[in-house]
Amino acid sequence: MVESKEFLKSILDTISEHIVVINDSGDIKFVNRSWQTFGDENDCQCNTQWEDQNYLAICKSAAAHGDEFGAKAYTGINQVINQQLTEFYLEYPCHSDTESRWFMMRAVPLKLGTTGYVVISHLNITERKIAEQQVRELARIDGLTQIANRRHFDDFYEQEWSRCARLKHPLSLAMIDLDNFKSLNDNFGHLVGDICLKEVAKLLPDYTRRPGDLCARYGGEEFVLVLGNTQCHQAQKLVTRFMTALNTLQLPELAGHPLTVSIGLATIYPSSSDDAMLLIEMADSALYQAKEAGRNQLVIADNIEPLNIEQCP
Numbered sequence: 001m002v003e004s005k006e007f008l009k010s011i012l013d014t015i016s017e018h019i020v021v022i023n024d025s026g027d028i029k030f031v032n033r034s035w036q037t038f039g040d041e042n043d044c045q046c047n048t049q050w051e052d053q054n055y056l057a058i059c060k061s062a063a064a065h066g067d068e069f070g071a072k073a074y075t076g077i078n079q080v081i082n083q084q085l086t087e088f089y090l091e092y093p094c095h096s097d098t099e100s101r102w103f104m105m106r107a108v109p110l111k112l113g114t115t116g117y118v119v120i121s122h123l124n125i126t127e128r129k130i131a132e133q134q135v136r137e138l139a140r141i142d143g144l145t146q147i148a149n150r151r152h153f154d155d156f157y158e159q160e161w162s163r164c165a166r167l168k169h170p171l172s173l174a175m176i177d178l179d180n181f182k183s184l185n186d187n188f189g190h191l192v193g194d195i196c197l198k199e200v201a202k203l204l205p206d207y208t209r210r211p212g213d214l215c216a217r218y219g220g221e222e223f224v225l226v227l228g229n230t231q232c233h234q235a236q237k238l239v240t241r242f243m244t245a246l247n248t249l250q251l252p253e254l255a256g257h258p259l260t261v262s263i264g265l266a267t268i269y270p271s272s273s274d275d276a277m278l279l280i281e282m283a284d285s286a287l288y289q290a291k292e293a294g295r296n297q298l299v300i301a302d303n304i305e306p307l308n309i310e311q312c313p
């Protein structure tokens with residue numbers, strides 16, 4: 001029997017999942033070598049005497065310190081103990097100072113005679129999580145220009161609108177449309193058209209550097225700048241600098257033909273009761289005016305004059 005116990009323990013020690021077995025009160029009754037090693041490598045304070053620890057108390061203490069995963073683990077494991085769940089899964093981050101890591105916890109009941117236990121295993125799922133993150137990132141980037149796509153813009157803009165409404169900050173938005181792009185495509189070919197789009201997109205991130213800023217491809221030959229907590233005159237400066245940079249852009253493919261844009265700029269103090277489309281419509285109609293006035297210019301929407309911050313309620 002002793003031999004077979006040793007044999008089974010040796011097998012559990014070869015498994016890369018971290019395994020801990022607790023009784024119905026949460027007292028730790030067994031940990032495998034992976035668990036022990038992970039504790040040692042991560043400076044876990046209780047690593048030398050795991051068998052003296054209470055796993056549920058550890059989860060509860062983590063929860064009390066604001067760790068939502070500690071709280072979920074505590075609830076889930078208790079549900080397994082109380083037979084409300086036949087198994088419990090939890091994916092959670094466990095980052096070290098140097099690397100991002102994620103684990104999946106699985107808790108299943110184990111009955112030996114009259115004594116109830118729970119076997120809890122932790123599987124490292126970092127590779128899958130990183131792959132998922134990369135897929136998510138790709139879904140937010142425009143394939144041609146490598147800046148944010150429309151979907152990313154929609155999400156970002158909605159969040160920035162709410163953030164500025166909450167903090168009573170001004171929000172500026174610039175709609176940028178390449179001029180006469182159809183004839184550029186017709187004269188120089190679509191590949192040259194694509195190069196122009198990429199060159200414009202390369203310039204834009206220089207004007208959207210703050211966390212509340214974003215440049216995105218809005219669609220076709222249209223780009224958008226979101227400038228959170230930015231007054232109209234500040235946004236005007238940024239947009240004007242962008243137009244100057246574009247004027248000096250030399251594109252050999254265009255054989256001396258200048259690449260110009262028309263821009264509509266609008267600023268608003270968002271309110272949670274307003275429709276976030278309002279600012280987009282304002283910038284859009286200013287852009288329309290810029291086109292009507294002969295292109296290659298900036299028009300600022302003047303239908304809502306931004307308030308001075310002190311005047312805001």
Ligand SMILES: Nc1nc2c(ncn2[C@@H]2O[C@H](COP(=O)(O)OP(=O)(O)OP(=O)(O)O)[C@@H](O)[C@H]2O)c(=O)[nH]1
Nearest residue numbers: 177178179180181182183185190193194220221291
């Ligand atoms: N090369 C290329 N062309 C595109 C892309 N997306 C949209 N276009 C073209 O951009 C052109 C936009 O044409 P219009 O909407 O008439 O605008 P415009 O010719 O720039 O005229 P104005 O905006 O009034 O100055 C169309 O010919 C589209 O086919 C793209 O990804 N690559």
